[in-house]
Amino acid sequence: MKRLFIVLLLIGVLGMPLPSLVAQRRKPAAASPAAIATQRGVDQITAAQMRAFLSFIASDEMEGRDTPSRGLDTTAKFLAMNLARWGFKPAGDEGSYLQHIALKRERVDATQTRVELNGQALTVGDDYIPAAASGGVSGQLVFAGSGWYVKSKNLDPYKDIDAKGKIAIIFVSPMALPHGVRFGDLGKQGEDWLNPPDNARKHGVAGLIYVPDFQYLANWERNRQRTMERGSTVVEKFIKPGRTPLPVIIASPKVATAMFQGERRGANTLFEETLIGGEQATPPFELSATKKLSINVAVNTETVGTQNVVAVWEGSDPVLKDEYVALGAHYDHVGICAPGAADQICNGADDDGSGTTALLAMAEGLAHAAVRPKRSVLFVWHCGEEKGLWGSQYFTDNPTIPLDHIVTQLNIDMIGRSKKEGDTNPRNRTLTGPNDIYVIGHAMMSTELGQLCEAVNKSYLNLGYDFRYDDPQDPNRFFFRSDHYNYARKGIPIIFFFDGEHEDYHRPGDEVQKIDFQKMEKVTRTIYMTLWEVANRATRPKVDKGLPAQVTGRSGV
Numbered sequence: 001m002k003r004l005f006i007v008l009l010l011i012g013v014l015g016m017p018l019p020s021l022v023a024q025r026r027k028p029a030a031a032s033p034a035a036i037a038t039q040r041g042v043d044q045i046t047a048a049q050m051r052a053f054l055s056f057i058a059s060d061e062m063e064g065r066d067t068p069s070r071g072l073d074t075t076a077k078f079l080a081m082n083l084a085r086w087g088f089k090p091a092g093d094e095g096s097y098l099q100h101i102a103l104k105r106e107r108v109d110a111t112q113t114r115v116e117l118n119g120q121a122l123t124v125g126d127d128y129i130p131a132a133a134s135g136g137v138s139g140q141l142v143f144a145g146s147g148w149y150v151k152s153k154n155l156d157p158y159k160d161i162d163a164k165g166k167i168a169i170i171f172v173s174p175m176a177l178p179h180g181v182r183f184g185d186l187g188k189q190g191e192d193w194l195n196p197p198d199n200a201r202k203h204g205v206a207g208l209i210y211v212p213d214f215q216y217l218a219n220w221e222r223n224r225q226r227t228m229e230r231g232s233t234v235v236e237k238f239i240k241p242g243r244t245p246l247p248v249i250i251a252s253p254k255v256a257t258a259m260f261q262g263e264r265r266g267a268n269t270l271f272e273e274t275l276i277g278g279e280q281a282t283p284p285f286e287l288s289a290t291k292k293l294s295i296n297v298a299v300n301t302e303t304v305g306t307q308n309v310v311a312v313w314e315g316s317d318p319v320l321k322d323e324y325v326a327l328g329a330h331y332d333h334v335g336i337c338a339p340g341a342a343d344q345i346c347n348g349a350d351d352d353g354s355g356t357t358a359l360l361a362m363a364e365g366l367a368h369a370a371v372r373p374k375r376s377v378l379f380v381w382h383c384g385e386e387k388g389l390w391g392s393q394y395f396t397d398n399p400t401i402p403l404d405h406i407v408t409q410l411n412i413d414m415i416g417r418s419k420k421e422g423d424t425n426p427r428n429r430t431l432t433g434p435n436d437i438y439v440i441g442h443a444m445m446s447t448e449l450g451q452l453c454e455a456v457n458k459s460y461l462n463l464g465y466d467f468r469y470d471d472p473q474d475p476n477r478f479f480f481r482s483d484h485y486n487y488a489r490k491g492i493p494i495i496f497f498f499d500g501e502h503e504d505y506h507r508p509g510d511e512v513q514k515i516d517f518q519k520m521e522k523v524t525r526t527i528y529m530t531l532w533e534v535a536n537r538a539t540r541p542k543v544d545k546g547l548p549a550q551v552t553g554r555s556g557v
C-alpha cells in the first residue's frame with residue numbers, strides 16, 4: 001500500500017518519474033530516470049570535488065571564519081570567484097555577488113573606564129570585566145537574585161524592592177536559563193518571561209553587575225579577552241532606535257565578596273543559593289545605603305563590514321523563472337575559539353563548511369547540466385549565523401529578490417559527519433550514521449513539500465531520513481537554531497538537513513580529516529534532486545498549514 005502510494009505520488013504529484021535504481025535496471029532507454037538525473041548534472045556532485053572545496057574553506061588560513069574577519073571575506077571571494085567562473089547571475093549589491101552588511105563594533109577603552117566601590121578604584125580586567133557598551137551610573141546596590149522574570153516559576157525579583165535608579169547585582173550563568181527553569185516553562189517573551197537586562201530596564205534599574213558562574217570564572221582570561229579586546233559587534237540595521245544599553249560589569253569573586261561585606265547574606269551563600277540551587281533562596285534585598293558603586297565604561301566605536309554571498313541560476317521557463325527555489329548554508333563559523341591552545345582555530349569543517357561546500361557543489365552541478373530547471377535557483381551563503389542568524393535575518397528583511405517569489409528554502413547546516421560503528425562516545429549519541437540524516441520542518445507548513453521531500457529520497461538513494469527533531473517542542477530546539485528559521489517566519493516553507501551534534505561541535509576538532517565525504521555526496525545529491533523536483537513542479541508547494549505558535553514567538557535566549 002505504501003509503495004503504491006509513492007508510485008502514484010511520483011507520477012501524479014511530481015509529474016515526472018524520478019530516477020530509481022529499480023527503474024534504471026528495467027528501463028535503460030534515453031529518458032530513463034537515470035538519464036534524467038544525469039541530464040540535470042547530479043553526477044557532477046562528487047566526494048572528490050567536495051573534498052577539494054572544503055579543504056580550502058575549512059583550512060587554517062580562513063581562521064575559523066568568524067563574523068567579521070579576514071578569513072570570512074576570503075571565503076566569500078572564493079565562493080564569488082567560482083560563481084563567476086560558472087556564469088551565475090550576481091544577486092547581491094550593485095551587480096556583485098556580495099550583499100554588504102554594516103556592523104557597529106564597540107571595544108572597551110580601558111584607559112578611560114573607571115569603576116569605584118565606596119570611593120576605591122577597582123582594577124579593570126582583574127576585578128571586573130566591563131561589557132562593551134558605554135555608559136555611566138552611580139548609586140545604591142540591590143541584590144536581585146537571578147534577575148530573570150519567569151511567571152510560571154514565580155520569579156519576579158523586583159516585586160518587593162525599590163530598584164529604580166539603582167544598580168542591581170545578579171548571580172547568573174551568562175548564557176543559560178536560571179536554576180530550575182527549562183525552556184518549556186517560558187511561554188511568551190515580554191509577557192511570561194524577561195531576560196535579566198530587559199527585566200532590569202522594565203523596573204528602571206540604572207546598571208547591572210553580574211556575578212558569574214564557575215564556568216565563566218574558570219575561563220576568566222578568555223572571557224576578558226573576548227569582551228574587552230574583541231568587543232561587541234552588532235548589525236547596524238538591527239539596532240532598535242532609542243534603546244541605550246545599560247552599563248554592565250562582570251564582577252570577580254573578590255568584588256562580589258566586598259559588595260556583600262556586612263550584609264544580611266554573604267556573597268558565597270548567595271552564589272550557592274542562586275546558581276547551584278539550595279533548599280530556599282534569599283529573597284532580593286537592598287544593600288546598606290552607605291555602600292556606593294560607580295561605573296563609567298568608555299568604548300571606542302567603529303563601523304566594519306561583512307557580507308552574504310548571493311547568486312542566481314536563472315530558470316528556463318519564461319514564466320516560472322520569476323520564482324525561486326532557495327538554497328542556504330552559513331559560511332561563517334566561530335573563529336579562533338581556543339586562543340593559546342596548540343590548535344586554536346575552530347575550522348568548522350562540518351559547521352557549516354559542509355553546507356557551504358554542498359551549495360558550491362550544487363552550483364557546479366547546475367552549471368554543467370544539459371538543461372536548466374524551470375524555476376530559478378537562489379543561492380545564499382549567510383554570514384553571522386553563529387552570532388544569532390544575522391545573515392539570514394538581514395537577507396529576509398532586506399531581500400535582493402522579492403521574498404514572495406521564493407517557493408521553498410532548503411537549508412543545509414552540518415551534513416558532513418557520521419557515526420562510526422562501535423562509537424560509544426556519549427557526545428556522539430545522536431550523530432547520524434553514514435546513510436542517515438535528520439530532516440526537520442519538511443511538512444511543517446506544506447503537506448505537498450513534505451510528500452515531495454520523502455518521495456524524492458525514496459525513489460533515489462533512499463537515505464535514512466530521521467524526523468525525530470521535526471517538532472518545535474523538541475528541547476533541542478534545532479528548528480530555531482539555523483537560518484531556515486528566518487525564511488519560515490516569512491511564510492516560506494523550508495526543509496532543514498542536519499547530521500546531529502557531535503564531540504567536535506564548536507571545537508577545534510571540527511576538521512576536514514573527520515568529514516565523511518561519501519555521506520556528503522549522497523546527502524547533497526539527494527538535496528539537489530529535491531531542488532530540481534520543486535523547481536520543475538507545475539505549481540509551487542502549497543502552504544496549507546500555519547506555523548506553530550512556538551515558531552512565531554522565538555525565545556531569543
Ligand SMILES: [Zn+2]
Nearest residue numbers: 351352413414
Ligand atoms: Zn551551523
